[in-house]
Every structure is written in structure tokens, then in C-alpha cells.
Amino acid sequence: MTTMTIIKALPLVLLISLTGCQLTGPSVHVSGPKITVDDNSNNSSKHCPPGQAKKGNC
Known part of the structure; x- marks a missing residue:
């Protein structure tokens, strides 16, 4: 084989x-944050919504 034939065949190969x-x-695989919402119904403290204490509802 000649040198020109090798040079022409090289790109094809x-x-x-x-x-x-x-x-x-x-x-990259990223998982979302873990969010836990805990409704603590057994809480002994009483929550009074804003404005209700002034009306005497709490």
C-alpha cells in the first residue's frame, strides 16, 4: 500500500x-427536602389566634 492510500483510508477507519x-x-440526581408537619393536638398550651384574645374568645 502506498502512503497516500493509507492517509485516505485512515479517516474512513x-x-x-x-x-x-x-x-x-x-x-446529578437530587432528592427534594423531607418535610414533616406535626399537628400536636395533645399540647397542653392553648393557642389563641390574633385578635381573639382582645375579644375575650380565649
């Missing part, structure tokens, strides 16, 4: 060898 390759970037 590279393209054929790279056709099955797939490049993917890095990925």
Missing part, C-alpha cells in the same frame, strides 16, 4: 470505529 460510541455528560 476512524469513522467506522467510532460509530458505536456514545458520549454522555455527567448527571
Whole structure:
């Protein structure tokens, strides 16, 4: 084979060898924050909504 034939065939060989390759970037998986709402009905302190104490409702 001559040098020109090798130089012409080299890009073809590279393209054929790279056709099955797939490049993917890095990925990040983030889970959301855990939120717990606790309605403490057994609380001994009494909560009075704003404005109700002045009306005498508490």
C-alpha cells in the first residue's frame, strides 16, 4: 500500500470505529427536602389566634 492510500483510508477507519460510541455528560440526581408537619393536638398550651384574645374568645 502506498502512503497516500493509507492517509485516505485512515479517516474512513476512524469513522467506522467510532460509530458505536456514545458520549454522555455527567448527571446529578437530587432528592427534594423531607418535610414533616406535626399537628400536636395533645399540647397542653392553648393557642389563641390574633385578635381573639382582645375579644375575650380565649
